[in-house]
Amino acid sequence: AFSVAFSCLHSLLHVLLVNRLTFCASNVIQHFFCDVNPVLKLACSSTFVNEVMAMTEGLASVMAPCICIIISYLRILIAVLDVPSVAGKCKAFSTCSSPLTVVTLFYGSITYVYFQPLSNYTVKDRVATIIYTVLTSMLNPFIYSLRNKDMKRGLEKLISRVKTQMDMLSTTQANKIHEP
Template sequence: MEGDGNHTSVAMFILLGLSDEKELQLILFPVFLGIYLVTLIWNLGLIILIRINSNLHTPMYLFLSSLSFIDICCSTSISPRMLSDFVGDAKTISFMACATQYFVISCMSLAECCLLATMAYDRYVAISSPLQYSAIMVPGRCWKLIAVTYGTGFLSSLVETVPCFHLFYCGPNIIQHFFCDVPQVITLSCSNPFICQLTVFLVAISLGLGSLRFILLSYGFIAASILKISSDKGSAKAFNTCASHLATVILYYGTALSVYMHPGSGHSMKHKVLSIFYIIFVPMLNPLIYSLRNKVIKEALKRVIKRSPPILKK
């Protein structure tokens, strides 16, 4: 990027992070390092468990392993950079690295929205048409849905990222956040950000809120199907199959909407804390939410432990 007149283009941004107090940063470093390691271990462990256990080769667990992969990518795009800023003096990030970081975060976040909608559809078919479930959710169709999920996230993120990072940035270059989030980045632009803002808004409305509407509609049909089940035991079983997914939806959309429905408060500590929750904590909690109430996963884990070498059991 080249400047006009006496202006020079910005080659680096400075991320202010969560706090400028060195003592607090040294306290936060082991906390977020532990969270990141737990996120990696739990999500990778869940992917491997689903992969090696034939009882988990069903659409529900295929989508769940895809969710774990998205969570790993989302967390990895933020945490290593944030951890290095906690212990390092220079908090600079290159222009290209900033654009890449936002692209990955946006891609994975939008893909997660689509995947959660796909998982809601899977639960709807399982409860509303249990006899036709195997015929409808065949492996080929499931893989196509996953491919569409990632493809939609990739293209939508590209549509967002390219115009926003093609704006002219001539200074200041201080981002009051712990990662390159577009609502904060474009406030530093020396050119008109209207097209970029409009693009981000349209993507958020069409994919973010669009997938949420689809999820709510699916659960409306699921609730209607559950009410038709005569036995209490059958109703409870049907509800339990949706409980984990519903908890994930509430956590993810609840915090994400709290962050992006008030973009003007992007510099506040409350905004940063909510961003941490949905980008850092939710990826760590997702495998735990799906594992605690899932008997199939618990039994699969027990079988793996029994077959493992004695040193692993200790």
Template sequence: MGGNHTQPTFILLGIAGSLGVQAPLFGLFLLIYLVTLVGNVGLMVLVWVIPRLHTPMYFFLSHFSLADVCYSSVVSPRMLRDLLLGHKAISWAGCVAQFHIFAFFVTAECHLLAVMAYDRHVAICHPLLYVTVISSRVCWQLVAWSYLIAFLSAIIYTSCTFGGSFCGPYQIDHFFCDVSPVLKLVCSDTHSSEMVIFVFATINGVSTSLVILLSYICILRTVLRMSSAPSRARAFHTCASHLLSVSLFYGTLFFMYLQPASRHSSLDKVASVFYTVVTPMLNPFIYSLRNKEVKGALGKCRRRMLNRCQCKRDVSTHGIKEP
């Protein structure tokens, strides 16, 4: 069977080898995934329904939350099912689809982070030109380009990862179909595929991180020239959430994908859990708890809900028809 071009059924070995820890991990990851869904979907809905959040920054943030939900949902439900049922088989087509969608949204998130940094750069360094430079049309163009580049990159990553001949046993030592564990099962020489993936991952990672770095260098220079201390504090506060998300996201991504295949170790699973499961859960809290506008919008929605509940209680108590 070795060296042929059949489409095998893979076995995901998962994150936990011991049966005793699978139930606690299932409960923990289920809780994290539910919080991820509620937090990110809630943030998207909040941006869509509150007029004061209809600004470029929150427009980009809503797409960032969408990417978080999508790539987390590609990985987490499958991992939860495997932990609960112990059924770890995944078809070749399912593995390809999982990896492609995952690569698409992770790459899109890289570019969205760069777009968000550019948005903050224009807002702080060129405030008088902000409405002109970051217009509604430009917002859609930036997001569309992010998705287009991500889609093309994902095609390249997927074709390089699954383009070879696979040998048995078809056991992927991971909890989802990722580059390094899948390439270990390829019979043919994978050096060229690894180099192409490394080059494109480097181009995407370095180009977007360079945009972020240059944007924040300009922001820092502008902020340090501000004479008012409150203005400086306000500018830094505006950027703090984005910088924290960038640090969490890029730190684990660079550790995972910008290193030679020979240096991958058991720590890869820990890093993968962090950026596929934990980081998408943290991002809504990072942006909502540190942002007065988001907290104000949440408070406004809460007051509306309380008022409606109070009105319904009054109607049911006094028998008064609602106008």
């Protein structure tokens, strides 16, 4: 209930704040989807209140779960360091590396996009947006299955095939260069 209510209030806040702005320039959003920062870039009136609210409210909605995750991983790290065997430590760190990779990609890209001044918003931010909206979702199944032996074998076969194809392509191109 809290998650749903917080998400609705988060969206409503941005809608109400954007609704008070005036727009006189282009109505084409230079982004992949209708996000707050690209919409604010189109405004003719002052967006200071919107920016301050996005930063402060963003800190609460994004960084609170991130801090909880960091605390959880720190507790896991402390527990793993207490494991007596080196093999056990390696296995535990290996198990934690996949989810930690996804969390780092997700929160790192969100932090990069939303916790900077609107005046610095560029094409790089659009790419970072793709990372946290699309790439982490696509990589999740792949990253979590990397520990699966069948997945490892399949990935090794794929890399081997690509390598073979690249070698054949470079050999063919080298032969064409040396032909009269």
